[in-house]
Amino acid sequence: MSTAAPSAAPIVALTEAAKHFGPVRALDGVSLSISPGDCLGLVGHNGAGKSTLVNVVNGGLAPTSGSVAFPASGAASALAAGVRSVFQELSLCPNLTVAENLRISHSALKGMNWRAPARAEIRAALDQVFPGHGIDADAPVDTLSIAQRQMVEIAIGFAPRGTEARLVILDEPTSSLDAGIAEQLLSHIKQFCARGGAVIFISHMLGEIFEVATRILVMKDGKVVAEKPAGGFTRQGLVDAMGHVATEAAAAQAARAQGEEVLHTPEGLRARKGEIVGLSGLAGHGQAEALARLYLGATSSWRSPREAGMVFVAGDRGRDGVLPLWSILRNASISILPQIARRGMVDRTREAEITAEWKARIGIRTDDVTNPILSLSGGNQQKVLFARALASAAPVVVMDDPMRGVDVGTKQDVYAMIRAEAARGRTFLWYSTETEEVCQCDRVFVFRNGEISAELTGDEITEERILEASFEMEGA
Numbered sequence: 001m002s003t004a005a006p007s008a009a010p011i012v013a014l015t016e017a018a019k020h021f022g023p024v025r026a027l028d029g030v031s032l033s034i035s036p037g038d039c040l041g042l043v044g045h046n047g048a049g050k051s052t053l054v055n056v057v058n059g060g061l062a063p064t065s066g067s068v069a070f071p072a073s074g075a076a077s078a079l080a081a082g083v084r085s086v087f088q089e090l091s092l093c094p095n096l097t098v099a100e101n102l103r104i105s106h107s108a109l110k111g112m113n114w115r116a117p118a119r120a121e122i123r124a125a126l127d128q129v130f131p132g133h134g135i136d137a138d139a140p141v142d143t144l145s146i147a148q149r150q151m152v153e154i155a156i157g158f159a160p161r162g163t164e165a166r167l168v169i170l171d172e173p174t175s176s177l178d179a180g181i182a183e184q185l186l187s188h189i190k191q192f193c194a195r196g197g198a199v200i201f202i203s204h205m206l207g208e209i210f211e212v213a214t215r216i217l218v219m220k221d222g223k224v225v226a227e228k229p230a231g232g233f234t235r236q237g238l239v240d241a242m243g244h245v246a247t248e249a250a251a252a253q254a255a256r257a258q259g260e261e262v263l264h265t266p267e268g269l270r271a272r273k274g275e276i277v278g279l280s281g282l283a284g285h286g287q288a289e290a291l292a293r294l295y296l297g298a299t300s301s302w303r304s305p306r307e308a309g310m311v312f313v314a315g316d317r318g319r320d321g322v323l324p325l326w327s328i329l330r331n332a333s334i335s336i337l338p339q340i341a342r343r344g345m346v347d348r349t350r351e352a353e354i355t356a357e358w359k360a361r362i363g364i365r366t367d368d369v370t371n372p373i374l375s376l377s378g379g380n381q382q383k384v385l386f387a388r389a390l391a392s393a394a395p396v397v398v399m400d401d402p403m404r405g406v407d408v409g410t411k412q413d414v415y416a417m418i419r420a421e422a423a424r425g426r427t428f429l430w431y432s433t434e435t436e437e438v439c440q441c442d443r444v445f446v447f448r449n450g451e452i453s454a455e456l457t458g459d460e461i462t463e464e465r466i467l468e469a470s471f472e473m474e475g476a
């Protein structure tokens, strides 16, 4: 697939690179080289060390031992060697426009007249990666949907910015994109690598890894446990190498007894007790806003009862979920404080017991829950948000694309947990950009242009029907 010469010097070469955070061996002696034309698929469970590896490659972290070199360019730094990173935690400045965000990472744009070239460059990059994107270069970033923000970050990663991108590292790049936009990105990556660029592609979506990667590297506990050309792995082999026992998503729609209607919004969303209700459609068509309206409407009264009737699992954890200055324990337990308080005093022993129970149930990888939440990997932070919601007694759980960054094994565990909780009478409203997840639901509302374009139940919930409803109003 590559047109690059096979003998080309590696863009980056790691030799026995290690990174320790106190006693945690986040990276434990990894040797690796990436050459022009390579698309390296990087997989591993949450906390396996993938983000640490890429931060060592891009110069964000200095290795505790071992070395990082850039033989192809002879450059001393990752930046000078043309290494670019698109992070899992979206890192744009929300109060600046799309073009202004490009300017921040484009030091060659100097002087008074930088705006016009900045606009032109980000437009060209967006057009190249996501044809038909519809994003205005002058739009403030906080007016964009999470999918659009992810698209802008990716486009900035590939934009020339005065030099040439030689290696682009994409950490969970499609986690907020719907299937059509994700496909545009995968096709761009293939073209970029065919022209002699290289990509490190981190994803928990194994289908994408198989579609785009020329080589796959599996990490576990800070080490590389398997590395082969992509064709050398089967899906099951990959899951096994990561150290998961794959459980089938079968019986996803096992019959659940459903009770009375517990909510019915003016726009037509409705759900019964014990029902798992999906919100689907192309990203950015009003699903997240519908959930936010529902949640804020149910929880914003100043006379709100002691026990919350509804809890929320954020997908944009940096903006809507994680309390960054607090510990893992406090982040998880905040939803159960009313349950465990006596005469206004929190029972700290009970708080620690409940948090420990959820840490074990949902597999939060930490030795000490009093550590800061930001010491956890992205996927493990997401698990804390699940624990926060599921540990509460709220009968309705609202989830805004909540599986971003969660590894394949844990996803199956969380699906099972959601089904078990629904069987006990809890109601779930679940917006997801992944069809596999939407197909776990009992009833699905498909959104198009901010409105419900279809309501599907039982056997009607198929990828074809969802796509049909996502597009059908276009031709009208």
Ligand SMILES: Nc1ncnc2c1ncn2[C@@H]1O[C@H](COP(=O)(O)OP(=O)(O)OP(=O)(O)O)[C@@H](O)[C@H]1O
Binding pocket: 021, 024, 025, 026, 044, 045, 046, 047, 048, 049, 050, 051, 052, 053, 088, 365, 374, 375, 376, 377, 378, 379, 380, 405, 407
């Ligand atoms: N700044 C830090 N301080 C302490 N521990 C850290 C820090 N950064 C990472 N770690 C730990 O290093 C380990 C590897 O984390 P890393 O973020 O590299 O995992 P990951 O494979 O990228 O996970 P995910 O799929 O969830 O993003 C984890 O145990 C994490 O808790």
